[in-house]
Amino acid sequence: MTQPLKAPDSFFINGEWVRPRHGPMLEVVSPVTEEVIVRYPEAQPDDMDRAVAAARAAFDHGPWPRMAPSERASYLRRVASLIEARLEEIAWAWTRQVGAPISLTRKLVPQNATLFRYYAELIETYPFRDDRKRDDGGAVRVLREPVGVCAAISPWNAPMVLLTYKIAAGLASGCTMVAKPSPETPLEAYILAECIEAAGLPRGVFNLVPAGREAGDHLIRHRDVDKVAFTGSTAVGKHIMKVCSERLARVSLELGGKSAAVLLPDADFQKALPSLMVYSMPISGQVCFSLTRLLVPNSRKDEFLDLFLPAVTALKVGDPGDPATQMGPLAMARQRERVEGYIAAGRAGGATLACGGKRPAGLDKGFYLEPTVFSDVTPDMKIFQEEIFGPVVSVIGYDDEEDAVKKANATRYGLNGAVYSRDVERAFRFAQRMRTGGLTINGLIVDPKHPFGGYRESGMGREGGPEGLDNYLEVKTIHIA
Structure with missing residues (x-):
């Protein structure tokens, strides 16, 4: 290197x-x-x-x-x-x-x-x-x-x-x-x-x-x-x-965090996709502020998955010293074992494994794991509630904004989050209802010149x-x- x-x-x-x-x-x-x-x-x-x-x-x-x-x-x-x-x-x-x-x-x-x-x-x-x-x-x-x-x-x-x-x-x-x-x-x-x-x-x-x-x-x-x-x-x-x-x-x-990105019913999924790709699994998901819960309207969930899943599976996983690599390995063996345990729990709990979930082909050495997405995730599931600290994202459907607020706030954490909408003031009003220390409208920003920290646990x-x-x-x- x-x-x-x-x-x-x-x-x-x-x-x-x-x-x-x-x-x-x-x-x-x-x-x-x-x-x-x-x-x-x-x-x-x-x-x-x-x-x-x-x-x-x-x-x-x-x-x-x-x-x-x-x-x-x-x-x-x-x-x-x-x-x-x-x-x-x-x-x-x-x-x-x-x-x-x-x-x-x-x-x-x-x-x-x-x-x-x-x-x-x-x-x-x-x-x-x-x-x-x-x-x-x-x-x-x-x-x-x-x-x-x-x-x-x-x-x-x-x-x-x-x-x-x-x-x-x-x-x-x-x-x-x-x-x-x-x-x-x-x-x-x-x-x-x-x-x-x-x-x-x-x-x-x-x-x-x-x-x-x-x-x-x-x-x-x-x-x-x-x-x-x-x-x-x-x-x-x-x-x-x-x-x-x-x-x-x-x-x-x-x-820790279990941060939610809420895509409101009027959100532009195409415009939201680049920031979700960067911040749902940064450093192989080993970041406290990762947007690991993606809340989308049930009426548009299939539309979102049709965009998100191909982008996730196209991520270049490999040698982190290669400037073209987008995702490297997990940091250590125990971390990969921990994440594999959560993937097993997601399957056992009834979530749908939409992509990933195993070690990438051709990378037999190193603590690699495929970027992984679960759909049909509900609040009673372990992968909804607990911080995984790995490249695992849950896509969660909601019925209306009240349901979205309830699900966004339904963990013991409150570190970060994002709200996506074509209407900034609508997104701002929604963000005020989320119990979390930091939020970005239509993206994710962490700026060292401004405060960062969390609510609750x-x-x-x-x-x-x-x-x-x-x-x-x-x-x-x-x-x-």
């Missing part, structure tokens, strides 16, 4: 590359070849202790939280420029670890620099101090201050951008950070650490400790961690929230936009007598 991957051998703690004290190693397995492509050291609880201690000292005694926002902004811009110089490397790391097509990763990785530049610009005008008056004429100063030491825990599917949402906003606020990327995808976090080091941020402000479950659990339980920012599964998010509630540590959670808090900065701030009120 490209140059050999460099295997990390250290952690980044207190501004230095620190060799591990213990010997356990983690492995990155290629989803294309099923072979180990990187081995690297696994952080242990005492490594987490060192990282948290460094972040604690940097927050309590260092210059970072006390800098003028404009000074922090200059550092963030340096990080952005250093990231931009390594975009091709970042794109290939994503492709090689996860199996996301290189044509897609090249398109998306600039978001990392965008986030650092956005928060640099935002904090230069953000109201960290708001002077007010009381009814008695006395002065009140409302301050927004960094929450403290933050643990940033990111998943494997979009490794760098989901970490950067946290790091860029947290650093902009004046917090100090301990980053724990997914053990399956550490490489982009190392690139980020190298960029932060080269940008010259003070010691201890950013620390990187890749680890598995044990050390990760130690991190979220650490009494010197003031906040945990997590992206991942709803089950793990609930665990983090429970642990953090014991000391009332702050938590922001971006969790899709999480709490928002990433991106000014709301993403608010995640890392506490409010202090000072009355002057």
